[in-house]
Structures are given as C-alpha cells and as structure tokens.
Amino acid sequence: MPADTILLLGVNHKSTPLAVREKLALSSGYEEPLRALSRIKGIREYHLLSTCNRVELLVCAREDELIEKELQRFLFGDALTAEEYDTYLYSYRNKEAVHHLFSVAASLDSMIVGESQILGQLKEAYRYASKQKCTGPILNKLLHKSFSVAKRVRTETCIGSSAVSISFAAVELAKKIFSSLENKKVLLIGAGEMAELAAEHLVGNGATDVVVANRTLENALDLAKRYNGQAVGLDEIVDQLARVDIIVSSTGASNVILHKNDVKPIMRDRMNKPLFFIDIAVPRDLDPALNDLDNVYLYDIDDLNNVVELNKAERDKEAIKARRIVDEEALKFEDWLKGLAITPTIAALRKKGNRVVQIELERTLPRLKSMSDADRKTIEKMAAAIASRLLHDPVLFLKSDSCKDSSDMKIDMYHSVFGLEEE
Numbered sequence: 086m087p088a089d090t091i092l093l094l095g096v097n098h099k100s101t102p103l104a105v106r107e108k109l110a111l112s113s114g115y116e117e118p119l120r121a122l123s124r125i126k127g128i129r130e131y132h133l134l135s136t137c138n139r140v141e142l143l144v145c146a147r148e149d150e151l152i153e154k155e156l157q158r159f160l161f162g163d164a165l166t167a168e169e170y171d172t173y174l175y176s177y178r179n180k181e182a183v184h185h186l187f188s189v190a191a192s193l194d195s196m197i198v199g200e201s202q203i204l205g206q207l208k209e210a211y212r213y214a215s216k217q218k219c220t221g222p223i224l225n226k227l228l229h230k231s232f233s234v235a236k237r238v239r240t241e242t243c244i245g246s247s248a249v250s251i252s253f254a255a256v257e258l259a260k261k262i263f264s265s266l267e268n269k270k271v272l273l274i275g276a277g278e279m280a281e282l283a284a285e286h287l288v289g290n291g292a293t294d295v296v297v298a299n300r301t302l303e304n305a306l307d308l309a310k311r312y313n314g315q316a317v318g319l320d321e322i323v324d325q326l327a328r329v330d331i332i333v334s335s336t337g338a339s340n341v342i343l344h345k346n347d348v349k350p351i352m353r354d355r356m357n358k359p360l361f362f363i364d365i366a367v368p369r370d371l372d373p374a375l376n377d378l379d380n381v382y383l384y385d386i387d388d389l390n391n392v393v394e395l396n397k398a399e400r401d402k403e404a405i406k407a408r409r410i411v412d413e414e415a416l417k418f419e420d421w422l423k424g425l426a427i428t429p430t431i432a433a434l435r436k437k438g439n440r441v442v443q444i445e446l447e448r449t450l451p452r453l454k455s456m457s458d459a460d461r462k463t464i465e466k467m468a469a470a471i472a473s474r475l476l477h478d479p480v481l482f483l484k485s486d487s488c489k490d491s492s493d494m495k496i497d498m499y500h501s502v503f504g505l506e507e508e
Contacts, residue, residue, distance in 0.1 A: 089129055090148045091223065091422075093182035094156050094174060095141030098196050101173040103387045107368035108164040109140045115213035121159065123219065127152045130221040132228065134189075134210045136203065137251070137367040137386055138196055143186065145223045179422075183227065184415040190231035191238040191407055196389065197254055198400050199244040202278075204235045223425075227418065234414045241410060244403040252282035252333075254389045255363040256290060259331050262361050262382055267291035270329040274322060274342070276304040279335035279365055281311075287331070288312050296329060298322050300336070326351045332362045334370040345374040352378055365389075424484075431480055433505045438472040479503075 096106060115133060122131045122142070130145035142160065146152050157170050165173070177185045188194045192203050211228045214220050220228065239245055260266055269292045273280040276299040284295055295314030298321060299305035305316035317325060319342070326332070326348060336342065352360065362383040364371040375383040446468055450461060 089145045089223070091143070091145055091179050091182045091227070092153065092156070093141060093143045093177045093185055094153070094160065095134075095139055096160070096173050096175070097139035097141075097194070098387065099194075100175055103367070103369070103385060105164070105173055106138075106140070109135075109160060115210065116217065118159075119214060119217050119219050125152065125155045125159070130224040131219050132211065132214045132224055134207060136206045137365065139189075139194075141189070143182070143224065143227075145221070180415060180419045183418050184411065186227065186231050187234045187411045187415055187418075188408075190235040191411055192235070192244070193238075193404060193407055193411065196386075197251065198404050200251065201239075201245060202251070204232070208232065223422075226421070230414065230418055234411060237414070238407045238410050242403045242406045244400060244407050251365055251386065251389060252279055253286045255283060255333060255365055255384075256286040258363065258384055258389065259287075259361055260290065262359070263330070265291065266331075268293050269331055270294040270296070272296045272298060272322070272325050272329040272332045273308070274298050274319070274332065274334040274370065275336040275366070276301070276308045277335060277337075280333065281308055283333045283335070283363075283365075284308065284312055284314075287333075292331070294329075296325055298325065323347050323351065326360065327354050330359070330361060332360070333365065334362070335365045336370050338366070338370055339368060341372050342370050343375075344372040345377065348375055348381060349378060352380065427483055430500065430505065431483060433500075434476060434480065434483075434503055437503055437505060438476050439469075442468045442472045 096109065098106070115135070118133055118135075119131070122128065122133065122144075127149050128144050128146045132143040134141045134143070140160065142156050144152075144156065153176070157167070157174065160174070161170060185194070190204055190207055192198060192200050195203050207228075211220070215225070256266070259269075263269060266287060269287075271284070271287050271292045271294065273284055273295065276297055280297070284297075288295065295309065295312040296317060297305040297309040297314055298317045298319050299308075300319050302316060302318055305318075308314075309316040322343060334343070348360070357380045359380045359382065362371055362375060362381070364383065364385045367386065369385055371383060371385075373383070373385075375381050446465060450456070450464070453461075456464075
C-alpha cells in the first residue's frame with residue numbers, strides 16, 4: 086500500500102488580499118473547524134493554523150483528488166467560486182509541504198521576516214489539534230520538528246534581533262505620520278497580545294497616556310495598569326476619540342466596530358487635529374471609509390508592508406543562514422519519512438525469513454530422531470543464522486541512500502521478489 090501523502094493547502098498575505106482573507110478568518114476558534122475537518126473521508130491526521138496573515142490546512146491522507154477538492158471547499162466555502170480557488174490557493178505535497186511548514190515556523194514566510202509571533206501561534210494551533218486527537222504519529226513528529234527547527238534558527242542566526250513584530254511595524258508607521266510619538270495619547274481597542282505589544286512599543290517610543298478599551302473590563306484594567314493607563318468599555322470608544330492621537334484596534338469582532346459616521350463629528354470637536362488609526366484585526370475592525378475624512382489616516386495589515394523594509398538588509402542576510410537550516414532539516418525529515426515507509430517491508434522480510442526457517446526445521450528435524458537436544462538447538466541456531474546472513478545485504482540495500490528517489494519502487498520490488506504480499 087502506498088504511503089499517505091502529507092498535504093498542505095493555504096492562503097497568506099502574499100497570495101491573497103485582505104478582503105479575501107478576512108472572509109476565511111476563524112474568529113470562532115479552532116474546535117468547530119477541526120470537527121468539520123474530521124468529517125472529510127480519507128483524512129487520517131489533520132491540523133489547522135489560522136492567523137491574521139494566513140490560514141493553512143495540514144493533513145496526512147491517502148492521495149486522492151477528491152480529498153483536495155473537499156479541503157478547498159472547507160477553506161473557501163461560498164466566499165469564492167471553485168474557479169477562483171487557484172487564484173489565491175497554494176498547495177504543497179510531501180517534501181514541499183514539510184519545507185513550507187518549517188519556513189513558516191522559522192518566520193521566513195512571515196510579512197516581517199524574523200518576527201516571533203508565528204511560532205507561538207503555531208504551537209497554540211497544535212495544542213488544539215492534539216487535544217482533540219486530530220494529529221497522529223506523522224503530524225506529531227512533523228509539528229514538533231517544526232518547533233525545533235524554529236528554535237535552531239533563533240539560536241544559530243540573528244534573524245530575531247533585527248526583526249519586528251506586526252505591532253512594532255504599526256508603531257513605526259505612526260512615527261512616520263507624526264515624526265515623533267513624544268506625549269502622544271494612545272487608545273488600544275482590544276486587550277490581547279497584539280494590543281499589549283503595541284502598547285509596549287508605543288510607550289517605549291515616547292507615548293505618555295494609554296487608554297485600553299475592551300469588551301471584558303477586567304482584561305482592559307490588567308493591561309492599562311502596566312502602563313499607568315486607563316481602562317474603558319467598548320461603548321466609550323467614540324468619547325475617547327476626542328482625547329487621543331493614535332488608535333490601534335485588534336479585537337476579534339466579526340463586524341466593523343467603528344464607522345465613518347462615528348468619527349466625522351469628532352473631527353469637528355478636535356478642530357481637525359490629525360487622528361491616526363491602525364487596524365491590525367482580521368476581519369477588519371474599522372470602516373475603510375474613514376480614510377475619506379480630512380486629517381484621518383487609516384492603515385490596515387496589508388498597508389504594513391510599507392514598513393517591512395525596516396532592518397531589511399540585516400534580516401535578509403540572516404535569512405540566508407536560516408533558509409539553509411530549513412533546507413537541512415527538511416531533508417532530514419524526508420529521510421525519516423522514507424525510513425518509516427521502509428520499516429514495515431524490513432519487518433515483513435525478516436518475518437518471511439523466520440517462517441521459512443521454521444518450515445524447514447519442522448520438515449527436517451523429525452527425521453533426525455537420534456539427535457540430542459543440544460545438537461537440535463545447534464541446527465536451529467545455524468538455520469536462523471543462515472537466513473539472517475542471506476537477508477543482511479538485501480536489508481542494507483533497502484536502507485541505503487543509493488535509490489533515495491525511488492523508495493516506493495524498491496518497496497514494490499521487494500514485495501514481488503520475496504513474495505511479501507502474503508505477509
């Protein structure tokens with residue numbers, strides 16, 4: 086039986102615009118989508134990663150076009166027509182899938198190369214999948230290996246020292262608008278990790294007042310306390326706009342939470358003093374029409390591409406080393422997979438040898454009635470040793486690197502030559 090295929094399908098910031106990505110965002114979490122994946126026939130193991138910049142399915146399944154079509158429908162649903170899938174979707178198999186996953190974990194495929202957030206997101210996604218027993222021996226090994234690859238990249242390169250997170254990129258964009266963030270007042274909408282990172286970078290660059298608005302007031306209070314700030318509820322956002330300069334929004338809301346008509350009257354009260362919005366949520370929190378207002382500047386995640394050039398030369402130099410590490414580790418994992426495919430054949434070969442030995446001993450020994458027990462054991466050992474020696478070179482050849490690219494052919498050949506189909 087041919088080995089299962091490792092298949093990875095997905096969309097990311099490189100292949101798919103935000104307007105399409107936000108339709109795929111799994112704001113409801115991982116549990117229900119994972120249950121839905123379990124209903125696709127032919128999938129033996131599966132994993133789902135959903136972040137602001139990517140949604141990826143990783144499965145171990147039998148090679149079947151229908152399975153891939155089902156996975157495409159799972160990803161896009163009614164958001165796109167089947168004809169549009171290929172426009173945005175990337176698909177990798179086996180060694181290409183492994184290489185892509187390792188690149189993602191090492192942040193080589195991120196909008197900002199070297200950012201550390203993606204590894205945490207990948208680990209969180211794996212926790213959900215493993216908790217629901219969605220992953221098995223292949224994907225468990227593969228995902229754990231992706232974590233160690235990312236650690237090796239961090240240890241052996243300086244890719245993280247000059248990299249920036251999405252939140253830091255947002256702050257750099259704010260600095261370009263205001264030239265300086267000294268004494269600027271900030272409103273954070275959302276109290277999650279993205280908001281926390283934004284607060285850290287803003288305060289580190291001179292912002293003095295931080296207001297945190299969140300659906301859960303307790304979480305807003307916790308974050309505000311770290312920066313001697315103030316916590317408010319989401320229903321107080323509009324009132325706060327008259328007092329702040331920069332708004333960073335990163336909630337998990339499924340719909341727009343702030344519209345053009347909410348902000349328009351505020352600008353008159355502010356005497357048209359500039360108001361700078363950064364929307365780092367997917368789906369978007371803020372109405373794109375805000376950009377139509379005078380002295381209102383709105384940027385979303387896709388706009389942050391303009392900031393990615395920060396420290397780019399240094400990151401690119403370190404990325405060369407990181408890609409070499411990914412290449413090495415992908416090859417090692419490919420070897421492990423090939424060994425995994427060969428192991429049952431080696432076991433079947435040895436089993437066949439043992440069976441032949443037993444058959445011949447049972448046929449011969451009863452005829453040698455005068456033989457002592459010691460001589461009987463000597464003959465049994467000799468027969469087993471002959472079988473072992475005869476199989477030694479075939480097993481070594483099966484394990485060798487001489488036919489790495491044709492392991493399936495070798496396995497089929499061994500099954501035919503040694504009659505292992507019956508084993």
